[in-house]
Amino acid sequence: MVFSKDNMTGIILALLSSVFIGTSFIIKKKGLRRAAVVSGVRAGVGGYSYLLEPLWWIGMITMIVGEIANFVAYAFAPAVLVTPLGALSIIVSAVLAQIILKEKLHPLGVLGCVLCIIGSVVIVVHAPQEHPISSVKEIWYMATQKAFLLYMGSVIVLVFILVFYFAPQCGHSNVLVFTGICSLMGSLSVMSVKALGTSLKLTVEGKNQLIYPETWAFMFIVAVCVVTQMNYLNKALDTFNTAVVSPIYYVMFTTLTIVASVIMFKDWDGQNIGSITSEICGFIVVLSGTILLHVTKDVERSSSFRGNYTPTSPSLSTRLCNSNGESHKHEEEDESYSEEADSRRQDLQV
Amino acid sequence: MVFSKDNMTGIILALLSSVFIGTSFIIKKKGLRRAAVVSGVRAGVGGYSYLLEPLWWIGMITMIVGEIANFVAYAFAPAVLVTPLGALSIIVSAVLAQIILKEKLHPLGVLGCVLCIIGSVVIVVHAPQEHPISSVKEIWYMATQKAFLLYMGSVIVLVFILVFYFAPQCGHSNVLVFTGICSLMGSLSVMSVKALGTSLKLTVEGKNQLIYPETWAFMFIVAVCVVTQMNYLNKALDTFNTAVVSPIYYVMFTTLTIVASVIMFKDWDGQNIGSITSEICGFIVVLSGTILLHVTKDVERSSSFRGNYTPTSPSLSTRLCNSNGESHKHEEEDESYSEEADSRRQDLQV
Numbered sequence: 001m002v003f004s005k006d007n008m009t010g011i012i013l014a015l016l017s018s019v020f021i022g023t024s025f026i027i028k029k030k031g032l033r034r035a036a037v038v039s040g041v042r043a044g045v046g047g048y049s050y051l052l053e054p055l056w057w058i059g060m061i062t063m064i065v066g067e068i069a070n071f072v073a074y075a076f077a078p079a080v081l082v083t084p085l086g087a088l089s090i091i092v093s094a095v096l097a098q099i100i101l102k103e104k105l106h107p108l109g110v111l112g113c114v115l116c117i118i119g120s121v122v123i124v125v126h127a128p129q130e131h132p133i134s135s136v137k138e139i140w141y142m143a144t145q146k147a148f149l150l151y152m153g154s155v156i157v158l159v160f161i162l163v164f165y166f167a168p169q170c171g172h173s174n175v176l177v178f179t180g181i182c183s184l185m186g187s188l189s190v191m192s193v194k195a196l197g198t199s200l201k202l203t204v205e206g207k208n209q210l211i212y213p214e215t216w217a218f219m220f221i222v223a224v225c226v227v228t229q230m231n232y233l234n235k236a237l238d239t240f241n242t243a244v245v246s247p248i249y250y251v252m253f254t255t256l257t258i259v260a261s262v263i264m265f266k267d268w269d270g271q272n273i274g275s276i277t278s279e280i281c282g283f284i285v286v287l288s289g290t291i292l293l294h295v296t297k298d299v300e301r302s303s304s305f306r307g308n309y310t311p312t313s314p315s316l317s318t319r320l321c322n323s324n325g326e327s328h329k330h331e332e333e334d335e336s337y338s339e340e341a342d343s344r345r346q347d348l349q350v
Numbered sequence: 351m352v353f354s355k356d357n358m359t360g361i362i363l364a365l366l367s368s369v370f371i372g373t374s375f376i377i378k379k380k381g382l383r384r385a386a387v388v389s390g391v392r393a394g395v396g397g398y399s400y401l402l403e404p405l406w407w408i409g410m411i412t413m414i415v416g417e418i419a420n421f422v423a424y425a426f427a428p429a430v431l432v433t434p435l436g437a438l439s440i441i442v443s444a445v446l447a448q449i450i451l452k453e454k455l456h457p458l459g460v461l462g463c464v465l466c467i468i469g470s471v472v473i474v475v476h477a478p479q480e481h482p483i484s485s486v487k488e489i490w491y492m493a494t495q496k497a498f499l500l501y502m503g504s505v506i507v508l509v510f511i512l513v514f515y516f517a518p519q520c521g522h523s524n525v526l527v528f529t530g531i532c533s534l535m536g537s538l539s540v541m542s543v544k545a546l547g548t549s550l551k552l553t554v555e556g557k558n559q560l561i562y563p564e565t566w567a568f569m570f571i572v573a574v575c576v577v578t579q580m581n582y583l584n585k586a587l588d589t590f591n592t593a594v595v596s597p598i599y600y601v602m603f604t605t606l607t608i609v610a611s612v613i614m615f616k617d618w619d620g621q622n623i624g625s626i627t628s629e630i631c632g633f634i635v636v637l638s639g640t641i642l643l644h645v646t647k648d649v650e651r652s653s654s655f656r657g658n659y660t661p662t663s664p665s666l667s668t669r670l671c672n673s674n675g676e677s678h679k680h681e682e683e684d685e686s687y688s689e690e691a692d693s694r695r696q697d698l699q700v
Contacts, residue, residue, distance in 0.1 A: 108458070108645065111638055115465070118631045118638075122472065125624045125631075274475045278628055281468045281475075285635050288461055288468075292642075295458065 006130050010077020013069045014085040020066030022092025024059045026100055031056030075197030079190050079261035080268075080279065081127040083254050087116050087286045090293055106296035115289030122282030126275040128267045135207070136199040140214040143195065148264045155184045155256075159228075171235070175244055178236035182229045183252035187260040189225035192218050194265075247294045251287050258283065356480050360427020363419045364435040370416030372442025374409045376450055381406030425547030429540050429611035430618075430629065431477040433604050437466050437636045440643055456646035465639030472632030476625040478617045485557070486549040490564040493545065498614045505534045505606075509578075521585070525594055528586035532579045533602035537610040539575040542568050544615075597644040601637050608633065 031053045039049035050056045066089070073082045091113045097103040105113075133139060142148065162181045171177045195218040199209040209215045236245050262268050268276050353361070381403045389399035400406045416439070423432045441463045447453040455463075483489060492498065512531045521527040545568040549559040559565045586595050612618050618626050 108642070111641065115635065115638055118634050122628055122631045125627050277475050278472055281472045281632075281635075284468050285465065285631075288465055291461065292458070 004129055006076045007078075007081070007127060010073045010075075010082060010130070011085070011124060011127075013073035013076065014082045015088065017066045017069035017073060018085060018088035019092050020062050020069060022089040023096060024063035024066060025089075025093040026059075026096040027062055028056055028059030029097075029101060031059055071193060071197055072201075074190065074194040075201040076130065078128055078130050078265060078267045079194055080258050081123065083190065083257045083261075084123050084283050084286050085120055086254075087250065087290050088120060090290060091116050094293060109293050109296040112289045112292030112294075112296065115292065116286050117289075119282045119285030119287075119289060122278055122285065126271075126278040126282065128271050128275075131265065133198055133202075135202070136195070136209045136212050136214045136218070139195045139198060139218075142264050142266075143191070145264075148260075151260060151263050152188065155188060159184050172239055175236065175240050175248060178232050178239065179245055179249045179252060182232040182236065183249060183256050185225050185229040185232070186253045187256035189222065189229050190257045191260050191264055192221040192225055194261075196222050247287075247291045250290050254283070254287070353477075354479055356426045357428075357431070357477060360423045360425075360432060360480070361435070361474060361477075363423035363426065364432045365438065367416045367419035367423060368435060368438035369442050370412050370419060372439040373446060374413035374416060375439075375443040376409075376446040377412055378406055378409030379447075379451060381409055421543060421547055422551075424540065424544040425551040426480065428478055428480050428615060428617045429544055430608050431473065433540065433607045433611075434473050434633050434636050435470055436604075437600065437640050438470060440640060441466050444643060459643050459646040462639045462642030462646065465642065466636050467639075469632045469635030469637075469639060472628055472635065476621075476628040476632065478621050478625075481615065483548055483552075485552070486545070486559045486562050486564045486568070489545045489548060489568075492614050492616075493541070495614075498610075501610060501613050502538065505538060509534050522589055525586070525590045525598060528582050528589065529595055529599045529602060532582040532586065533599060533606050535575050535579040535582070536603045537606035539572065539579050540607045541610050541614055542571040542575055544611075546572050597637075597641045600640050604633070604637070 032050050034055060035050035035053040038053075070082070070086070094105055094109060094113060098105045143152075159181055162177055162184075166174075166177045167181070196215070199212075199215045199218065203209045233249070236249070382400050384405060385400035385403040388403075420432070420436070444455055444459060444463060448455045493502075509531055512527055512534075516524075516527045517531070546565070549562075549565045549568065553559045583599070586599070
């Protein structure tokens, strides 16, 4: 557990990013509530008065700062480390929601928070060292090695099958189609973002990488991947409940990103089997915490907003196949809900 | 993660012990059900027909085998490793209950199982090596070192305060009093059981330890500690709901045992900070899984047996101060319940 300076910077940036993004949810929600009080029209039913509310804009800026910190973190530490730490933003927002918005956190939600923190600690303790990179050409070489080309090829084929065969057939009835597409693209987004971030970091340090076409190629790939990912994430969130999409997306996106990073950057080379096992375990613990937080959040919501909670069906599995109309209706029932979906859209983007 | 042969033996024995104990619950419960069908009188309302049911006896024997395996495991591997693995018996019984007794496992209960397993993996991966011990005199020396005498002294003082001051006052209204006493005594039980087990192991290996008075002293201490612990565990289980007592007891007992073992056997000496952190995290993950399993078990039970489940109160915290009469009534409502309390009494004993 001896951290290089770069790894440390990456961890701190990833943590800061989670704090900023988590806080931004709360500030934006407070802004929305205030706007609703002033104008009497809620965002969920078509009001745009929140655009005049300074608090909402402060929330927006906080989120952008968080996303930038996240982007820079990728330039310093392995994706295997940075991506799972993103789950901490959920804790920050859950804790602040309880303190500032006086929303009640389910006792099992507290357990979910504890698990996210514990899992993150395990991941951080066993995080691999970032291999020093001195030029964008090196990253290009890593991205064009056989194993990674195979991964990239499989991802692209899978995405095509999902987009052209499954999406028209059951994209609106099976939550795994849209979230699958954006998770698959997301793993490529992170790899290209990391490549671009590292190039820009090297440029800032005095080793200009903008003279190489590879840097511009990565920039183009970032644009394509992020736009596709965002597009399908929006589709997923428009079609299904945030509480269903978020944990599934988090699981698939983080898993695929770790796989991609392990193949491309060989994060696990030189690590012993114990460390790798611990990292995977830490990751599963964070996932469990995330699922627990989301499931219990939904319980609280169901009971307070809809009233008819049955103890045998708060499970994720039973809600995997929501029909379009039904869940979309849920989304519009309450302003904070659709707004949260809106902000989560950006939170989960990279 | 290089295991010594002894550590490996200890881990396998601890796992086997969990399988046996977990299975024994199910066999005994099946035996009880059969006995109830044959005689028409349930154990909960005073029937003893289960004593004529061979299945019940097979369950009893399975449990005793499991307890012996557990006892022997302590002679081979550190308590820091063996004690937390005890949680796996809960998983075995939960899984078998679903398969054999067709009891429905809450989806969050499945998550609890996953957490117990993942936490156990982390603990096993980072388990310290057992220091080789060649004589009971060595263990006696460890038990009489200043730090451990201080621990033992504090435990005894605390137990006295709890027994003579708190037990008469609020033993029947606060679940922490009785469970506290048996957890404190439990940590001393495990230490003395480990000492005795190691002496017997050495004797079997040809180095006769029965000639030393220390072995007999440990035998006496085991008896005193286990009897006190059992006595107060029975009181706790008679007064409060098993679903309340079990997780609290597991948390306190395991924590105190780890503390005692770390002080007495210096399990953490020579381990780096990363391994120790991971072990603690793994332990917290197992605890969370246990809590999740117990809480959701209670939910299922509440909904199927009592009908009036409110989503805001399945928490442990809200049930910490059950009154005597109320919870005792629950205990007697259904035979499987009181029988399970009965078997858990033995499961949790050491």
